[in-house]
Amino acid sequence: MAAGVSSLHGETSYRYRKFKSDSMMAVTVGATVLTLIPLFLVLGYLLTKGVASLNWRSLRPCPRRSAKKAAEWPTRSSARSRWWGSRA
């Protein structure tokens, strides 16, 4: 009887220890997943926002004129002629 109780206690203790071990190992896996989430969030944010605003004009070299003049300079040729016309 005593041996049976002892065995029962040993089995319970082992189960508890095994459960604790498995739980802690699962916690380490959870920590890894939690750590990697910001990586994917940052990369995802950069990709979604960056790719959406990527265009050919942003890759072309900047014009030589100053920033102020470039801001005033109309981009379309018709608008440019109107601009020169209005100045004239």
Add this chain to the structure above:
Amino acid sequence: MAESIPTVRRERARTHVQVRLFGDRIFNTATFVLALSILALLFGLAVALIATSFPAIRAFGLHFFVTTEWDPVNDQYGALPFIYGTFVSSLIALVVAVPLSLGVALCLSEMAPDWLSHRLGFLVDLLAAIPSVVYGLWAIFVMGPWIRDYVEPPLAHSFGWLPFFQGPKVSVGMLSAGIILAIMIIPYISSVCTDVFRVVPHTQREAALALGATKWEMVITAVIPYGMTGVIGAIILGLGRALGETIAVAMVIGNSAEISASLFKPAATLASVIANEFAEATSDMYVAALIELGLVLLILGIALNVVARLLVLGVQQRRYRETGK
């Protein structure tokens, strides 16, 4: 009369040895000079910082470290809010990052199979490759609002009786800065800890398992104690990075020269205030005060390294007393 052949050989051998010794001497001298140059660089940096911050040191003395007033208009400067902000943000970062980093390190070294461990390790290391300004941008636009909406309200609701979780909920503040710092230092701590755990001898693990230990008990009794020195070193490395981190923190901490117990409120760190205000520092005293903040940061970094050395030495000595090796 010609010398005998053994004598000639002996002379040649002696010349050869002398040439080799001369080469060794040059190599030793060169490496010694290079090692000294690091110290000279550090010394020069400290001297330059002291010299350029001398007007502030002379004007404020030790009051600089205990006063909270930072008033460039009236040329009154006190560093206490920034020292406090640096310590608290780094502490939050460590509280968040250390358990996660240890979990990652144990998962990579003890749980994951080799093929997965290396791939996951690469991804975790990739966190360190993201520039801090990108972290700052992401923290401003994504993480800060998320913390304001989903983290701060439950914290205030559950622990609002504590002064740390009182006050208005805003997206920039000490908590946001601490969490972004934690994300930034995790790869450093976890990478070093993973390497430390991987070099623990297999005999240690096998001995623990043979005595009936479960995997977790093996980790607790054999792996972590063996690598404790390295773990402490990794934590100190992360803390050093957190103390000196500038741009990401400057973007999310709110930059307010006030001391508040609330983690939700804006604050400032030594590095963030230097980055934010150096360009607009007009008076000589203002520049000197900012450089003195840099000097404080340098002293903190050096002190941290000394403490780390002492801690590691203490752990090594305790292990030597316990195990004899």
